[in-house]
């Protein structure tokens with residue numbers, strides 16, 4: 496079974512309200528975009544993956560740096576294609592969607608969902624609603640009540656106010672409102688910001704330690720990205736010094752970086768993402784190393800519906816993944832905004848869990864009409 500055709504489609508969807516994510520201080524998003532990667536085998540099976548928001552760079556990465564070297568290759572030989580993706584990631588941007596599409600084909604060809612091909616540890620996981628915006632405690636409480644009524648029982652709050660005292664007071668108010676009826680996680684987003692006007696003030700070690708101890712006292716389940724991405728020494732120092740689990744790694748890239756994060760004990764919870772970090776099967780190696788070091792692996796999923804769906808199969812295949820991240824923050828980041836390219840948005844079940852589709856492959860159904868409507872640019876390979 497050979498790779499016969501590749502189609503990349505850049506999509507842009509208008510958000511229902513302006514989005515101000517904590518990871519882009521001072522910036523307002525009015526739309527979201529992604530690049531769909533569809534690969535068809537010579538026996539006519541089409542697999543799908545999606546790149547995060549990289550605009551035309553994503554399209555050119557596949558067209559110029561990946562497609563010429565993988566067309567005509569055996570779909571089964573994913574390990575032989577991974578080095579090509581790594582080279583493209585060096586010169587271009589996030590080519591990992593190719594690996595999602597190949598595993599989607601392999602699952603369909605074998606009649607099995609991908610998570611089962613990889614050992615099928617679980618079919619259902621508790622989700623946490625992963626919020627985006629820094630809002631007042633009152634506004635946050637209103638939003639959480641609405642999500643709670645939909646079935647969400649766990650929430651990841653954003654910390655990035657002008658002072659850590661304001662961040663701590665904010666979480667205290669949320670805990671006071673909900674008591675122990677919900678689980679809370681917090682994400683400080685100190686490892687990275689997207690291009691944005693700022694302010695770009697980052698925590699130092701003392702800030703991170705102070706917040707970690709306060710969050711532990713508030714019963715928060717983990718503190719995410721408390722320090723800059725490559726400050727391995729102080730991340731390890733913080734993880735050793737605190738009782739609250741420290742999480743991170745969503746935008747590290749490549750197996751070597753994860754080896755270092757794990758072996759140097761930078762984090763208790765590794766959060767690589769099949770859209771941003773490495774190929775989806777390659778991340779199983781990272782998860783296995785985390786497992787051998789008694790760490791959890793809970794994938795980051797904040798990109799788009801296809802990326803969420805791919806990470807869902809990864810999560811369900813792993814013995815050391817106890818939660819699933821569900822990006823949602825209405826009114827701007829709705830299920831429709833995240834999953835506009837899908838026939839049916841992913842949803843939380845009434846008991847606060849998510850169930851992986853049992854269809855062969857990744858089980859992703861694209862909405863062709865909406866894709867036509869929101870297409871900005873297309874690149875297609877010739878037939879091979």
Ligand SMILES: [Mg+2]
Nearest residue numbers: 682719720745
């Ligand atoms: Mg994060």
